[in-house]
Amino acid sequence: MNLEDKPIIPSPMMKDNHSAPAAQESVLEIWGRASLKGHVKISGAKNSALAIMAGSLLCPEDCRLRNVPSLVDIGMMGEILSALGVKLERIDDTLEIDARHLNGSTAPYELVSKLRASFFALGPLLARLGEVRIPLPGGCAIGARPVDLHVRGLQAMGAEVHIEHGVVHAFIKGTGSKRLKGTKIYLDYPSVGATETIMMAATLAEGETIIENAAREPEITDLAGFCRAMGAQIRGDGTNTIIVNGVPSLHAVDYPVIPDRIEAGTFLVAGAITQSELLISPVVSDHLIPVIAKLNEMGCQVIAEDANSLRIIPGHLRATDIETLPYPGFPTDMQAPFVALLTLAEGNSAIAETVFENRFGHVPELNRMGADIRVKNNIALVRGVPILSGAPVMATDLRASAALVLAGLAADGKTTIRGLHHLDRGYENLEDKLRLLGAKLHRVPADAETEEDNTSVVENQLAQVAQ
C-alpha cells in the first residue's frame, strides 16, 4: 500500500456517551529517539473512577462525576451499570449517573469477564437491594486474582454468599430491613478491591464496621470522599483502619475524580527514558512519592513547580532495586514502566513483584528490543544496555503495553506494538499527548504497516496530523 493512502487511526475514545468504542485491529508504530518537550495534562484516575462508578449504585438520587477519563474500561463499566438499570449520560469529562431504578438483573458475564472492576458492584448492590448475583470475574493476564477477601468481608457482615455455576449469589438473610450488620473485619492482605467492596457495603449497614489492615491507596481515599459527599460516615481512610458508621440512605452528589497517579508516573518515566524535560499537571505529588524517590535514585530530578505540577529533569540513568508493595510502597502498576526505564540504566537492577504473581509479560518483548532481563521467580534482573532497538512487539496487559510504548520512544528505529486493546483500557489519548510533546508515533491498520525506510514520508504525514 502506498503510504500516503494509508489511514491513520485515532486511538479509540468514547465520544458523547458512556459506551465503549468498537475494537479496531490496529498497530502502533513508534519511531524512537525523538526528544520530547512541553506540558502534559494528566487525566482523571481510571481506578478511582471505576470504583466510584460502582459506588454510584448506592445513590438513589442524581450523581455527577467530574474528571472521568474517556477509556475503554470506563465505557465497559458504564455498560455494566446500564445492564443493571442505571441511566448514564456523558458530557465531556462529566458523567451523569441516575441509579434510582435498579432492575435487579445479573451483570452480564461477557462484560464482567472483561473488566474485573465490575465485581466492585457486588458490595453496593447487596447493601442497597439486599440481594445480588454477579458472575466471578475469573483470572486475568497478570494473575489468578481471587475474590475471597471481598466475599469473606460481606459474610462477616451477615450476608449469605453462594457461588454456583460461576456466579456469586449474595443476599441478606431474614425479613424486615435487610441491612448488613456492622462488624470488625481483618483483611489478610490489604486488597484494594476488597477494601472498596466492604467500605461501600458498610455505608448502608446497621452500626459500625471497622476494616483492619485496609488498603491505603489514594483511590480508596477518593472513593471514601465520594461516599462522604453522599452522606456516608467514614473515617480513617488513607490509614490501615477504616471505620464506617452505617446510615439508612445516601443522597445526591457532585464529585471530581483525582488525577491518575499511574498516568502521571508513566509520563515522568517518558521524560526520563527519552532524556527530555517535561512538565506534568494536574497531579497530587504525595501520591507519587515512591515513584519520585526511585527516579531520584536513578539520577533524575523531579521538582514540584507548584501544588499541582511536577517537572522532570532527566539525568544519566543509574540502576536501582525496586520491590512492589501495597501503598505507600512502590505501585505494582508502575513496575512495567520502570523495568523499561531500567533497561537503559547503567548497572544491574533487581525488581521484585510481590503483588501479582504473573506480571512480567513485558520482559520477553523488551528483550526482543535488545534489553537484557532475566526473570527468576518473582524477580526481574535487569542488566542495563546502552541502547534499545525498535522491533515488532506484543502487549500482554495494560501496564506492559505502556512499558513497550516507553521503550519504543527511546529505541533506535521503528517499534510496532500489537495488542493495543490493552493500552486503550487505561491511557486516555496517550498517542495525542505524546505527539504534542514531539514523539513520532501513529496507529495504522495491522495490515498496513509502514516499511522501515519510509521514515521521512511518515514524518511528513505526522506533521500533517499534528496540524
Ligand code: UD1
Ligand atoms: C487494584 C487496581 C490495580 C492495581 C491493584 C494493586 C483497580 C480497578 N485495579 O486491583 O490496577 O494493580 O489494585 O494496587 O482498582 N487478592 C486476594 N483475594 C482477594 C482480593 C485480592 O488474594 O479477595 C490478591 C490479588 O490476587 C493480588 C493482591 O491481592 O495478588 C492485590 O489485589 P488487589 O489489591 O485486590 O487489587 P485489585 O483491587 O484487583
